[in-house]
Amino acid sequence: MANMLISSLAAATLCLVSPAQAQTWQNQEPAAETTHRATLDRFVADYARDPMAEPTRFGIEVDGHRFHVEPIGNSFELRDGFGGHEFFYFTMNRETLNLLDQGVWNGLTAMGAATSADVTPLDILHTDGFEEPADYVGLTRRLIGHFWTRGIPELTNFGMAHTRVVHGAPATALYYDAGIRSAVYEVPAGLGREQAPTMQVPFPRMIIFIGGEAEGEMGENAFTASAGQMLFSPPDVPLTFWNKSEDENLSFVWIMWGEAAQ
Incomplete structure (x- = not known):
């Protein structure tokens, strides 16, 4: 079966955390x-x-x-x-x-x-x-x-120690079902515009910022967003954003839904 795909922001290979480091911790x-x-x-x-x-x-x-x-x-x-x-x-x-x-x-x-x-x-x-x-x-x-998640209620751990590097950024998947995907991402400080791909996908997305500050562009519109804000990304509109800070990680929850989000 094709492996499960997790959409993300970053595309560069990072040295901050690796799967081996996460396992060793x-x-x-x-x-x-x-x-x-x-x-x-x-x-x-x-x-x-x-x-x-x-x-x-x-x-x-x-x-x-x-x-x-x-x-x-x-x-x-x-x-x-x-x-x-x-x-x-x-x-x-x-x-x-x-x-x-x-x-x-x-x-x-x-x-x-x-x-x-x-x-x-x-x-x-x-x-x-x-x-x-x-x-x-x-x-x-x-x-x-x-x-693969035990307990009632089920609790999913996230944070850097519970990530794997996917699409170049440490991520923890939250919940998947037909037509919905969600994950938490941790973008390290200093990962800037040069490493951020422009993504244009046929389904809507919510990006909920929970730590740090982002800078980006949606279509022709520039924006900044920080913890405590949610960015809505419409289908088929180009979006790119990156970690604005050289000192602080950028953390966000990414939720994708709709038939095209299979």
Whole structure:
């Protein structure tokens, strides 16, 4: 499956934070006796209590070890192997599973990509013969968000320690569904106009500034915006903005919606 795409502002490669640094800050390898199954059992048990759970069978592969999640009535069970089923499955390594388990990343952040060709820590693949259902995009987005986030209510951590670099800027995905995408971005100080692409997309966007100050252009109109303001970006209107400050990070929430925002 094409990797999940997160739209963003910046296009330059940054040295401030890297995926490896974000992992090192909080990633702690469990004791040797803790197996992949024990970790996945925690996710499955939590998902069984989730009011947003999808009654869908799917697979999980960690470092080549395969399991699948089987819906049973109003609950779920983790089983070994793929059982010959035709379905989609998550694939990752142990380090990524640790980061998900510890809440450093959520599933959508782990799948964040600038293009569908990017290799991401968490991905979705298909077994032979699997055919995507009509609601595949919405189904998988909801599953990624809810299965890989534990707790009731679900809390998503964001901030620099919970980001991955996507489109050149550290980002944390918030929530995806069919027709809606949202993320938090942290644009480092000094990342100016030269690194900011002009984006023109066929869907509306809200940019909610929560820290720092931005400078930019929408069409032929120049603007500045700062924490406590929301910028509305209409469809098909060119927009570019950048961090105005040399000393302070720029933080904003980006919300995209509509049929074209798939």
